[in-house]
Amino acid sequence: MERSAHATFWSRKLEGFGRGWYKFSRNPLSIIGLIAVLLVSFLATFAPFVAPYPKHAGVFVNFAEASQPPSLRHLFGTDVVGRDILSRIFFGFRFSLMLGVVVLTLVVPPGVILGLTAGYFKGTWIDTVIMRITDIFVAVPPLILALAICSVLSPNIFHAMIAVSLMWWPWYTRLVYGLSSSLRNEFFVQAAEVTGASRLHILFKEILPNCLSPIFTKMSLDMGWVILIGASLSFVGLGVQPPKPGLGTMVADGRIYMPDQWWITVFPAFAIMLVVLGFNLLGDGLRDLFAVEEV
Amino acid sequence: MIAPLLEIKNLHVGFDIYGGHLKVLDGVTFAVGKGAKVGLVGETGCGKTTTMKSVMRILPIPPGRLTEGEIFFKESDLLRVNLKKVRGVKGKGISMIFQDPTAALNPVFTIGRQLMDVVKYSKGAGENQAKDTIKDRAINALKDVSMPDPERIMENYPIQLSGGMRQRVCIAMALVTGSELLIADEPTTSLDVTIQDQVLRLLGNLVEEKRNSTILITHSLGIVREWTDRVYVMYAGSMVEAAPTKGLFSNPLHPYTQGLMKAVPKLTGEGIAEGVPGRIPNYLNPPSGCRFHPRCPHVMRICEQERPPFFNAGSDHQVACFLYKE
Amino acid sequence: MRLGVFLLKRLLHSIFVLLGLSILIFIIARVMPGDPARLALGPRAPEWAVQRVRESMYLDKPLYAQYYYWLKDALHGDFGESLVTRRDVATDIKEFLPATMELVLFSGVIMAVFGILLGAISARYSNTWIDNVVRIGSYAGVVTPSFVFAVLFLLIFGYVLHILPSIGRISSGVARPPVITGLITIDGLFTGHFAAVLDALKHLIMPGVALALGGMSQEARITRSSMSDNLRKDYIAAERAQGIPERVINLKYLLKPSLIPTVSILGLDFAALLANAFLVELIFNWPGMSRYGINGMLRKDLNAIIAVIMVMGLVFIVVNILVDLIVAFLDPRIRLGAERSK
Numbered sequence: 001m002e003r004s005a006h007a008t009f010w011s012r013k014l015e016g017f018g019r020g021w022y023k024f025s026r027n028p029l030s031i032i033g034l035i036a037v038l039l040v041s042f043l044a045t046f047a048p049f050v051a052p053y054p055k056h057a058g059v060f061v062n063f064a065e066a067s068q069p070p071s072l073r074h075l076f077g078t079d080v081v082g083r084d085i086l087s088r089i090f091f092g093f094r095f096s097l098m099l100g101v102v103v104l105t106l107v108v109p110p111g112v113i114l115g116l117t118a119g120y121f122k123g124t125w126i127d128t129v130i131m132r133i134t135d136i137f138v139a140v141p142p143l144i145l146a147l148a149i150c151s152v153l154s155p156n157i158f159h160a161m162i163a164v165s166l167m168w169w170p171w172y173t174r175l176v177y178g179l180s181s182s183l184r185n186e187f188f189v190q191a192a193e194v195t196g197a198s199r200l201h202i203l204f205k206e207i208l209p210n211c212l213s214p215i216f217t218k219m220s221l222d223m224g225w226v227i228l229i230g231a232s233l234s235f236v237g238l239g240v241q242p243p244k245p246g247l248g249t250m251v252a253d254g255r256i257y258m259p260d261q262w263w264i265t266v267f268p269a270f271a272i273m274l275v276v277l278g279f280n281l282l283g284d285g286l287r288d289l290f291a292v293e294e295v
Numbered sequence: 296m297i298a299p300l301l302e303i304k305n306l307h308v309g310f311d312i313y314g315g316h317l318k319v320l321d322g323v324t325f326a327v328g329k330g331a332k333v334g335l336v337g338e339t340g341c342g343k344t345t346t347m348k349s350v351m352r353i354l355p356i357p358p359g360r361l362t363e364g365e366i367f368f369k370e371s372d373l374l375r376v377n378l379k380k381v382r383g384v385k386g387k388g389i390s391m392i393f394q395d396p397t398a399a400l401n402p403v404f405t406i407g408r409q410l411m412d413v414v415k416y417s418k419g420a421g422e423n424q425a426k427d428t429i430k431d432r433a434i435n436a437l438k439d440v441s442m443p444d445p446e447r448i449m450e451n452y453p454i455q456l457s458g459g460m461r462q463r464v465c466i467a468m469a470l471v472t473g474s475e476l477l478i479a480d481e482p483t484t485s486l487d488v489t490i491q492d493q494v495l496r497l498l499g500n501l502v503e504e505k506r507n508s509t510i511l512i513t514h515s516l517g518i519v520r521e522w523t524d525r526v527y528v529m530y531a532g533s534m535v536e537a538a539p540t541k542g543l544f545s546n547p548l549h550p551y552t553q554g555l556m557k558a559v560p561k562l563t564g565e566g567i568a569e570g571v572p573g574r575i576p577n578y579l580n581p582p583s584g585c586r587f588h589p590r591c592p593h594v595m596r597i598c599e600q601e602r603p604p605f606f607n608a609g610s611d612h613q614v615a616c617f618l619y620k621e
Numbered sequence: 622m623r624l625g626v627f628l629l630k631r632l633l634h635s636i637f638v639l640l641g642l643s644i645l646i647f648i649i650a651r652v653m654p655g656d657p658a659r660l661a662l663g664p665r666a667p668e669w670a671v672q673r674v675r676e677s678m679y680l681d682k683p684l685y686a687q688y689y690y691w692l693k694d695a696l697h698g699d700f701g702e703s704l705v706t707r708r709d710v711a712t713d714i715k716e717f718l719p720a721t722m723e724l725v726l727f728s729g730v731i732m733a734v735f736g737i738l739l740g741a742i743s744a745r746y747s748n749t750w751i752d753n754v755v756r757i758g759s760y761a762g763v764v765t766p767s768f769v770f771a772v773l774f775l776l777i778f779g780y781v782l783h784i785l786p787s788i789g790r791i792s793s794g795v796a797r798p799p800v801i802t803g804l805i806t807i808d809g810l811f812t813g814h815f816a817a818v819l820d821a822l823k824h825l826i827m828p829g830v831a832l833a834l835g836g837m838s839q840e841a842r843i844t845r846s847s848m849s850d851n852l853r854k855d856y857i858a859a860e861r862a863q864g865i866p867e868r869v870i871n872l873k874y875l876l877k878p879s880l881i882p883t884v885s886i887l888g889l890d891f892a893a894l895l896a897n898a899f900l901v902e903l904i905f906n907w908p909g910m911s912r913y914g915i916n917g918m919l920r921k922d923l924n925a926i927i928a929v930i931m932v933m934g935l936v937f938i939v940v941n942i943l944v945d946l947i948v949a950f951l952d953p954r955i956r957l958g959a960e961r962s963k
Contacts, residue, residue: 139638139934139937147899148926258780391862393855400856403952413865
């Protein structure tokens with residue numbers, strides 16, 4: 001008896017997963033996105049093992065092979081001090097992904113909790129305080145404030161993470177606020193209230209689970225945007241600092257050697273596009289997946 | 296015999312979804328004569344709206360898919376001629392009243408704008424009517440549906456009206472086109488019970504007055520009985536019985552129709568209505584043979600193996616059930 | 622009247638947001654480790670000079686007093702002295718803001734017009750090759766940072782093809798029109814300096830398009846998806862069923878409701894333009910406020926940083942109010958809803 005209930009539970013999970021995968025895989029773009037994300041994650045994680053010249057990630061000089069165009073030896077060419085661009089891109093992925101993961105880890109929990117609270121207490125002073133504060137934070141594009149924060153602290157990747165995180169939480173608060181302020185009027189929430197469930201229970205066990213799909217979708221899309229902002233910060237010189245290989249830093253550094261040594265700039269630029277595209281396609285796939293079935 | 300105004304032959308429509316193909320319409324055959332008032336009844340989900348959306352060519356494709364069948368309107372095949380021409384034909388010939396008037400009115404235009412455009416492109420109206428004539432006709436159309444203060448309503452947006460008023464606007468729009476065939480898809484289900492009857496009566500009177508052919512889609516037998524002169528009963532994607540209204544109510548033949556009749560609560564107070572046990576089948580793997588056989592009290596061996604064709608059972612009364620195989 | 626109330630509400634809210642923003646940025650600027658005055662003047666400056674700067678910025682007072690003095694001055698249009706250019710920050714901004722506005726407005730127009738156009742075409746010809754080209758193109762546009770576009774354009778059109786000027790607002794040989802708005806193209810049109818207008822437009826194309834492509838792609842995607850969503854709405858089916866010609870449905874009944882989401886996100890897209898202008902101005906050596914701001918940031922010019930951010934916030938707020946007005950004009954549900962709740 002026990003066992004069969006267990007079995008149906010898992011077969012239902014499996015059925016749900018199968019249904020989800022079917023929907024997701026119907027769109028080839030989602031699959032491309034998934035592959036791009038997996039590929040980039042793999043390359044970033046195992047960069048020291050898969051990069052052809054792992055030593056080139058840091059301070060390394062070999063003028064004998066400086067400014068080589070793409071060849072079999074250096075697929076994406078070398079930069080002006082002879083470092084392999086491909087290897088540096090792999091390590092660049094590390095910084096990008098690290099930035100994305102750290103920022104989202106820092107941002108999502110407080111953003112979501114504030115949004116839940118403000119939405120549940122909609123119309124009270126709690127709502128007013130929280131939401132007016134988010135108004136202030138979104139009054140200037142995140143990149144600009146992040147630039148300012150990075151500049152007053154000393155520029156490095158760690159401060160870039162803090163800066164972007166400070167600017168990013170209000171978007172989760174706003175998203176969850178919208179969801180939870182409408183969910184709190186649903187019958188299942190009111191039923192829980194009537195039966196005397198605690199506020200914590202209502203917020204986290206009744207409302208939160210119903211907000212998860214949009215949150216996950218936004219997280220996937222945001223990985224792309226956070227990485228893009230990180231690359232922008234690095235591009236201006238306020239993010240990853242040389243000799244560390246930030247993707248934005250590499251694009252900026254190569255700029256002065258245009259157009260003759262185009263590969264120094266162009267390949268890292270493509271690498272940024274690949275990461276952002278991957279997370280975007282994946283996020284769109286997830287959004288379609290979670291969207292309410294039309295038929 | 297003269298050709299009917301609208302004729303649907305053996306229509307198959309499905310939807311592609313996870314795990315396969317939903318066979319929603321499984322050979323729908325249906326005809327509406329000139330000036331006829333036809334009712335189409337069946338449980339929710341039996342394919343009534345899908346059938347009508349196919350006629351209007353407004354089915355979402357994909358995931359919808361028309362796999363087989365023909366639809367003739369005034370002898371032109373709506374599925375074969377190209378879409379632009381169809382819409383021309385329809386505009387001049389078929390109009391439709393939707394289930395939900397809130398969704399059927401464009402939220403960002405005033406009632407007047409929408410109605411005047413319908414008038415402007417309606418049958419019999421030259422493309423270059425004077426603006427005043429158009430406006431007058433639109434206001435008259437609102438008066439026809441007993442709308443109070445039509446001049447003010449013209450300036451209003453849909454959200455400023457109540458549900459009943461919105462549906463009257465939709466009725467006005469459908470009628471002002473001067474179409475020969477009017478499809479009313481459960482025109483009162485989304486309205487408050489208190490005004491359902493009012494709207495229905497209004498629609499009935501107007502149809503009587505304008506002599507349109509009408510298809511009324513509903514799951515309410517009471518409305519059908521009062522309203523129509525011929526009824527089609529639909530079950531799980533195909534027609535199971537077709538008869539003149541009187542004949543159907545005095546002598547329901549198909550076990551499903553009989554079940555439906557019993558499901559109507561009676562004023563005599565003989566307790567709870569019986570209804571039809573079971574549910575509409577799964578369209579992914581519909582039952583073999585007659586789709587009704589798992590719920591049928593008179594099921595026979597043949598019902599599981601073969602699809603019943605229409606058998607003649609009396610004057611103009613057809614039924615798709617092996618019980619009536621001579 | 623209704624509009625008046627709406628504007629008043631928005632105005633009060635904007636003042637609140639700007640005040641909040643000033644506090645936020647002030648705190649950020651002042652928590653910086655080290656002594657901003659010393660940083661600005663360099664390690665070799667004499668102590669008395671550093672002390673003077675400290676006093677001028679009230680750095681010797683507690684934080685709330687610093688803020689109070691700063692706010693008092695700012696309300697009089699005095700943002701202090703730039704520690705880098707050694708001029709009034711307000712003067713600097715007056716000089717650099719028009720260049721940024723010209724770039725961003727030019728970009729904004731390209732973004733909105735072509736974005737909506739492409740989206741509409743894509744929806745109209747959905748699932749044909751035209752649609753596929755637009756969709757793939759807009760995906761590429763959305764994920765490509767504008768600084769990458771800028772660098773690539775510079776490479777292709779500036780260095781390889783030599784068909785467009787690659788730096789600055791206007792060629793050195795061309796006479797500048799007299800300053801009215803500070804926007805060379807507008808001033809030139811008013812005063813008849815058409816050579817200057819043409820030259821300025823040439824200079825605008827590369828940075829303007831590089832800046833616009835991201836938002837444009839976003840607008841195209843939103844327009845396409847809202848149009849194809851609305852295409853499935855019952856009211857479109859009803860309009861078709863009632864015999865309104867396809868042309869009228871597309872251009873009128875489908876377009877107007879579909880523009881609502883498109884216009885609603887214009888504000889966000891405009892924010893992205895402002896932000897990316899920071900990078901694009903740097904690349905094209907565009908003498909605008911963003912470049913001024915970035916240089917200020919790289920050199921810790923606090924007064925300049927605060928002022929630039931406040932001005933950006935102000936511009937963004939004005940744009941958002943405009944966007945809200947357009948949306949309210951397009952969508953009676955919002956207009957009438959506001960009236961009802963009043």
